[in-house]
Amino acid sequence: MKLQARSSGPLSGLVVVDLTRVLAGPYCTMILADLGARVIKVEIPEKGDDARQVGPFVAEGEEAISAYFFSINRNKESIALDLKRAEDRVVFDRLLESADILVENFTPGTLSRLGYSWEKLHREHPRLVLASISGFGQTGPYRDLPAYDMVVQAMGGLLSLTGEEGGVPTRVGVSIGDLAAGMFAAIGIQAAVFERIRTSVGKHVDVAMLDSQVALLENALARLQVDKRTPAPIGSRHPSITPFGLFQALDGQLVVAAGNDAMFVKLCDALGTVHLCDDPRFSTNAARCEHHSDLKRQIDAALASRSVGSWLEHLRAAGIPCGSLNDVEDVMSDPQVIARGMLVELPIGRDRRLKVAGNPIQFAGSPPARPIRAPRLDEHRSALLQELGLEGAATVL
């Protein structure tokens, strides 16, 4: 018997078998699950996904539940299987018969050593899409090296672009090395599924965390080649648009961004500094970039008399892109974030609830389904075995 797909959401109809651990893979499959795919998370017995051991933890009786794991595994079902045991392989093979997509983020070669090489999977399940997310990819001289987020953030150049001006290279404060790879993998999986509709043949999607970092370098590659200067951290301003950064008001900082000359004129008008438009140091974007610190001094001086809140109101009324410098607590109380449903409260443990980020992919007229909390390890074993027609095996396992 085969697993039924879910019946709502744009990706309903798709079943994902998910061998991924920690972050890049689970983030990818969470995106697919949020969109309606049915995701069966296969975890190693007893221990489960490594992320279950990463804090912060919420106490639940004797147990400690990882809030970290909880926040990136909603809408998934869990079954614990040891792929080195014959009995568990029977269950896994049965899962694969139902699967449209298999996702894994082992070091390259591991899945083959477990007996599930792409060649074998493709021969036995020609429609299956396999997605492999790894540090460096399934090919190339670094193929076999392990990686974590920080390794690829540093190797991919992102640290070298981030930090205070003249300061040290700095990590992006979230694991963008993992998250970006998870997002590119979700894109590649969907593309392979789309192609399969035409060809009836699955593909092996190969996404590397390092490649994903290179794909995020934006204008830095061009700047190096054209300006012949290696890009370095420049704090909170933009390398080629000015003004575009943090400025100081009476009681704190705010962002002001004027992306073109017309917007700069509007900004000067709103700040009461129209004389700046005629200043040759500031008359074009190129001139403003050259004299960015002079301009910052002028704008800071203009902002000094009033509060952030007062300036935001004034600048927004004038149509100037601007915003507050929010910490995570501010984000969680932001009226737009709340109105967009970007905070979803789910039960974690018996008496406790935790807010997790909502789904940023929204469809007009289709409010997102309320997500289901992340599973306990092996929570769905008996229901899955029953659905697969393996109830008898359940007692043996």
Place this chain on the structure above:
Amino acid sequence: MKLQARSSGPLSGLVVVDLTRVLAGPYCTMILADLGARVIKVEIPEKGDDARQVGPFVAEGEEAISAYFFSINRNKESIALDLKRAEDRVVFDRLLESADILVENFTPGTLSRLGYSWEKLHREHPRLVLASISGFGQTGPYRDLPAYDMVVQAMGGLLSLTGEEGGVPTRVGVSIGDLAAGMFAAIGIQAAVFERIRTSVGKHVDVAMLDSQVALLENALARLQVDKRTPAPIGSRHPSITPFGLFQALDGQLVVAAGNDAMFVKLCDALGTVHLCDDPRFSTNAARCEHHSDLKRQIDAALASRSVGSWLEHLRAAGIPCGSLNDVEDVMSDPQVIARGMLVELPIGRDRRLKVAGNPIQFAGSPPARPIRAPRLDEHRSALLQELGLEGAATVL
């Protein structure tokens, strides 16, 4: 007559009409184009996409070509149309008849004012998928406010997590506010296309840059709620895994990351500091996080005698995740980046070539097609008009 789709790549068969400007939208449609969709970029006459005015520039005779625009618009065709002119609307309407997907990143309401509301588009082209990328989304109190990358990076909390320990909040050195929204939009578009195969009905995908930032906050939301402390910049270490950051060797810094206790033991072994494993300050990940600066001192001391290159070789042989701290120049000469085809050289101007980032979404056994350089403004007008059966109109326009 209708436009033909492209014939290779997983998304071949799809035609995208692309009204987007600057970064989030063009990044989204570049992803789709790299995967085989045919993307027709509709630009305003004379000026074109705003990004054409953003540096760095490459001189080409009298002209200055934006290397910035060039690096995010490959594989697209360009036609200049003024949607306020009746003659141009005829062409645009004809394009829509061929389109599977329309993508736009105007401020919400702008497309309606141009006469192409979702209601009208959906009525006249029920299969069309519309994707709208905006600063704050199509709903909510901030809906009408303009935004740029820096505005949402700051409002979404990412700056508050990034920077030196005890230092000021710092912008991520690439426009992750735009790039993340572009990626989520590409995911949402594919999901809507997949659903359309089942339902024959298109959807309106609504992706906000601010929502996308919230979706990247990873463990920060959980940390705030569980630890009751507002997360702040902590330099280049990880908030809940230690050691996981930059360390100092003889001639520079390198990344060392040990994600669990077993890996920490291996690391101590490789560093010749096995006594650290028995130190109660370092015996568990929680203890190591608490005593992270003590541990960093110990690891730095162990690394001080040898060069980065020598340590990388040694640690890699020992299976420890580690890496070099690369600037963009290092990235461009990295053997893995080159082996993976992540740098693609394209002609920009008559005598000049520029390397752009390759496609991070790879498929085993299907080498990516060589991309075509970004178009000149209106470069494909006559070919497109001919294909649409509007050659007669060409002279009138």
